[in-house]
Each structure stands twice: as C-alpha cells, then as structure tokens.
Amino acid sequence: MGGTDIKAGLVDARGTVLGMRRVPTPLDPARPGEAVLDRLAELKAELASEFPEAPAKAAGIIVPGIVDSVAGVGIYSANLGWRNFPFKAEAEKRLGIPVAFDHDVRSAAAVEHSFGGSKEFNDVVVMVVGTGIAAAVFSGGKAVTAGGFAGELGHAQVPDPDAAPGATGSTILEAVGSAGAIAKRYHRASGNTVDGARGVLLRAGAGDSVAARVWDDAVDALAFTICQCVNIIGTEAVVIGGGLAEAGDELLEPLRKRVDGILDFQRRPQLIRAQLGQDAGLLGAALNARAVLGGAQ
Amino acid sequence: MGGTDIKAGLVDARGTVLGMRRVPTPLDPARPGEAVLDRLAELKAELASEFPEAPAKAAGIIVPGIVDSVAGVGIYSANLGWRNFPFKAEAEKRLGIPVAFDHDVRSAAAVEHSFGGSKEFNDVVVMVVGTGIAAAVFSGGKAVTAGGFAGELGHAQVPDPDAAPGATGSTILEAVGSAGAIAKRYHRASGNTVDGARGVLLRAGAGDSVAARVWDDAVDALAFTICQCVNIIGTEAVVIGGGLAEAGDELLEPLRKRVDGILDFQRRPQLIRAQLGQDAGLLGAALNARAVLGGAQ
Numbered sequence: 001m002g003g004t005d006i007k008a009g010l011v012d013a014r015g016t017v018l019g020m021r022r023v024p025t026p027l028d029p030a031r032p033g034e035a036v037l038d039r040l041a042e043l044k045a046e047l048a049s050e051f052p053e054a055p056a057k058a059a060g061i062i063v064p065g066i067v068d069s070v071a072g073v074g075i076y077s078a079n080l081g082w083r084n085f086p087f088k089a090e091a092e093k094r095l096g097i098p099v100a101f102d103h104d105v106r107s108a109a110a111v112e113h114s115f116g117g118s119k120e121f122n123d124v125v126v127m128v129v130g131t132g133i134a135a136a137v138f139s140g141g142k143a144v145t146a147g148g149f150a151g152e153l154g155h156a157q158v159p160d161p162d163a164a165p166g167a168t169g170s171t172i173l174e175a176v177g178s179a180g181a182i183a184k185r186y187h188r189a190s191g192n193t194v195d196g197a198r199g200v201l202l203r204a205g206a207g208d209s210v211a212a213r214v215w216d217d218a219v220d221a222l223a224f225t226i227c228q229c230v231n232i233i234g235t236e237a238v239v240i241g242g243g244l245a246e247a248g249d250e251l252l253e254p255l256r257k258r259v260d261g262i263l264d265f266q267r268r269p270q271l272i273r274a275q276l277g278q279d280a281g282l283l284g285a286a287l288n289a290r291a292v293l294g295g296a297q
Numbered sequence: 298m299g300g301t302d303i304k305a306g307l308v309d310a311r312g313t314v315l316g317m318r319r320v321p322t323p324l325d326p327a328r329p330g331e332a333v334l335d336r337l338a339e340l341k342a343e344l345a346s347e348f349p350e351a352p353a354k355a356a357g358i359i360v361p362g363i364v365d366s367v368a369g370v371g372i373y374s375a376n377l378g379w380r381n382f383p384f385k386a387e388a389e390k391r392l393g394i395p396v397a398f399d400h401d402v403r404s405a406a407a408v409e410h411s412f413g414g415s416k417e418f419n420d421v422v423v424m425v426v427g428t429g430i431a432a433a434v435f436s437g438g439k440a441v442t443a444g445g446f447a448g449e450l451g452h453a454q455v456p457d458p459d460a461a462p463g464a465t466g467s468t469i470l471e472a473v474g475s476a477g478a479i480a481k482r483y484h485r486a487s488g489n490t491v492d493g494a495r496g497v498l499l500r501a502g503a504g505d506s507v508a509a510r511v512w513d514d515a516v517d518a519l520a521f522t523i524c525q526c527v528n529i530i531g532t533e534a535v536v537i538g539g540g541l542a543e544a545g546d547e548l549l550e551p552l553r554k555r556v557d558g559i560l561d562f563q564r565r566p567q568l569i570r571a572q573l574g575q576d577a578g579l580l581g582a583a584l585n586a587r588a589v590l591g592g593a594q
Contacts, residue, residue: 066562076562078562122443123443123444123446123447137529137530139436139441139443139447139530140439140441140442140443142437144436144437144531145437145531146419146420146436146437146530146532147420147531147533147564149420149531149563150420150529150530151529151531152527152528152529152531152563153528153529155528155561155562155563156524156525156528156529157521157524157525157528157559159456159466169456170521224454224467227454228454228529229529230446230449231450231452231453231454232434232447232448232449232450232453232526232529232530233436233441233447233529233530234441234442234443234444234445234446234448234449235443236443236444236446262454264452265363265373265375265452266446266449266452267444267446
C-alpha cells in the first residue's frame, strides 16, 4: 500500500501472483486507517469471487512510514495520515484471516537481500532512492528494526550544498540525494524543466554544468550517508534500488569513488544495484503472510 | 591492553580482582604482537607465583583497534602497530590456557550495558569519549560487530567547523567532539594552554567566548553523530563514558537540546552517563574469559 495506489493479488504456494490489481489508495483524514481497511476488504471479496478455488489463507499488508511489525501497529505515516493505528488487529477483524503487517521497504528489501546480489553478505543496507529515500538495515544477517524506527536514511543529516557561504549547514539526505530532489534542485537552479533525475543526468552528460553540479551533490550526499553506515555498523554491502538506480553505473561508479575518498582504514562496502524491482514489495508481503501461517503453506 | 599501559589481574568467580597491576605496553614496531604476548606471559607467571592457590583457567585479552573476535585476529591497531595478527592462537600457545580475544571498548560496553543505566534498552550505543572516541553498538539487545568494523563512531564524518568560508567541508567526529580535540582546538584558536577539555569548559563558564565556541562545536559534532545512529539503526539510548562524561550534565543537557533540535518525527534517544568507569574493561575481559570456559567457572 502506497500513498497513491494499493497493489493487491493472490499469491500461490509457488509465488505466482493471480489477479493482480492496482486501485487508488482511499485517503480519509478523519479515519485514515479504517478507510484503507474498507478498501482491502473489498479487494479480498473481489479476489475471492474471481478465484473461488483459491481462498486467501492469510494476508500480508505492507505500508510506508514507521511500522512496529511486532505489535502490528502503524506508528506514523506522513503520506497515509495515521498515528498509532492497530493495523494488524483491525485488519484481522475485517478480513477474517491472519494478517502479517509490516513495513513496505523492509519487506521488499528482505526479498531483495534473500534473492538478490547481497545474499552472501551479513551486514547490508538496502536503499530505495526514488521520490524520497527509504531503507532497510541488516546486521549480522538479521533485519534491524528498533521497533520500526531504524532505516530512516532519507532523514539522516548530510552537509547542505545550499548552505549560506561561511555557514556549516546541514540538511537531510532526501533533500539532496533523492531522484525527486535532483529534479527539483536542478529546476530551482536553472529554471529548466526536465524529465526527472534521468533528465538531469542526460543534461549533465551533454555539458550542462548546473546539471552536473546537482548530480554531483546527490552523489556526495548518498556517499556521505553510506559512509555513516560503514562507520557505525560496519556495512559491507549497499544495495541501491528505486528510480535512481536505473542510472546504473552512471550512479554507482562515481558513488564508489566518492565513498572510497571519504573512508580511511575502513572496509570499502560493495555497492550493488537492486535486481528485483517493482515486484519485490508484493513478494515480501506474501512471504510475510506465509510466515504468519508457519511457513508451510 | 592500551597503547600506553597493560592492566592485568586475576578475577575470581565473584568478580573480585586480585593482584591488579599496571605495566607499560611494550611497543616493538618489528614484532608488535609478539612483544606484548611476551609481556603477558610474564604477567601470568607473576600472578601464578603470587597466587599459587588460584591458577588462571582462561585469559581475557582486550585491545583497541579493529578486532575480529570470532576469528581471534587483531586486524588493525594504529596505536599498537599490528595488522592481521592471529592474537588468540598465538596467546593460547604462550599462555597455555584458553584465550578470549576481543575489542576493549566493546567488552567494557557490554559490561556497562548489562549492569549500567541502559540495561532496559535494546538499541543502544555506548560511546567512550576521551583522547579519541570509540564506541560499541547494540541492536535488538545484541552487539553489532560486523567482523570488527562496527562502532567506528570516532571516524564518522561530521560538518567541519573550521571549513573555509563557502565550503561545505566535513571532518571526523574525533577531530571535533573528543576531549582531546576540545583541548587542542581551544589551544589553536586562543593560544592559551588549559588543563584538557575540563579546562576549556571552566573557561567557557567564566565567559571565554572562544572556549564556549569550541565546547559548542564539540556538542554539535557529538549530536550530529548521535542523530546518525538514531536515523540508521533507531538507537533508543546512548551511554556516554570516558573523560568527557565527567562533565556530567554540563555535557548532557546541551547535547539533549541539540539532538532534539536536529531530529524531527524520530524517537528521542535517552542520553545516559556511563556508571562503571575505569574497571569496566577489566570486568569485560574477565567475562569474555569466563564465556570461553562455558560460563560456569
């Protein structure tokens, strides 16, 4: 479930997705949690009548924001509007089946980490760099959750490239290093409108110095945060997904160089492009649901 | 074992330390590991003749630097001079008893975390702020080691208060936020010599604006790094020990305020003064040794 759309489907024992659909997320400021649950109950009924031979045995629901998956509570979501909503308990009431409730990026990242390029590493950060920046952190092979408060890399402080001369200002990673920020900062600095971060990268390649500076600022900011992870928790691999990862080596090569320049005696982290893409979330939710059933379904 | 002294003693089943002594650390650039092991063998023989009724059953050795406690290898120590020295295996040969080999601050921090003010928390960072800055990181109640590479908070990047005007420079936490850096930066800025960080704090209290700025810079840098921990791994408590923690609330109060100013929706970490002081290292080493024997000795 995202701030714009809900993607839903039935996932069978082999991981095949049946009847996948995408519907707008109902946003009701007065009852934000209840409104989406009503929609989920409708989706479940639709899928049940479409696939009468395959009734859902459990539901996996994943959402953005701060999620306490142990307590089953949506602590906070800026986009969806709830605070401390007992999502798991309420969803089980409406849907009548066991519910696994978890964080969207952490769930997708667990799939990426299990099946993607970082599976040989124990100390891993998976960053999803798109309009914003979300992340999942693994330490010693286990997800670090801290009651839902871990992985807020998008809100970690970085040096502010727009600080007033002489000031040592800082801002947050999301405001410089996200795909959204790259497009916005380029537009603000040049007056030109481009097709997102990809457009900025194209212009930089064509010799636009403002575009090149905005792209470099993003690389600097991402490298800064990656190095914080290395120093604090000894991160040995960073998987980068989301829209910005589509730049591939045009992102990863300068990023590796910048990380190498910041670090001293520390171990250099592998920087790896995510492999699973858009479906990792749905698969993660399905694996969460399967775990609720004891893993044997 | 530190860069200056080795502290050694026999620790009995109740945790009482017998025959504690402090001897200079032998520094031999040609054979840095072997030289200290020779000294350890002498210390063991001394203690054995002094306490013939209490022969050592195991040894706990803790050292600074990058330590792979699982492999028993001292990967790197700037102060002691070794690289990839197989400490545990070599020490067991010389001492003839099982050896637990681990990191000094992580071992002391584990004791601090088990018995000190943070024991009720699962996601904790213990920082030792003295001449340098070392740290131990706990996530979900477990020590984060990452093969010895975690906890390098002293080398994490922070905004550089001495950056040239207009530049967004960064430096490392240890260069601004350590007790050593506070004394050094004050001396550099004022020309005055003071009695360490404590002297700078006293001068700041007496109206010396240079001292106040240097102290504030240190608080800013420490707060910056603490907030990185909060955002990356959801740290809920930070224990501060080492020489700088002797400032007590004169350090913790402005630090809480600064951390609160940086964070947004995130959970505020508890900032707690370490309780165990100088002996935590020796106790940590003893507990490591006891664990090697299966915990029952």
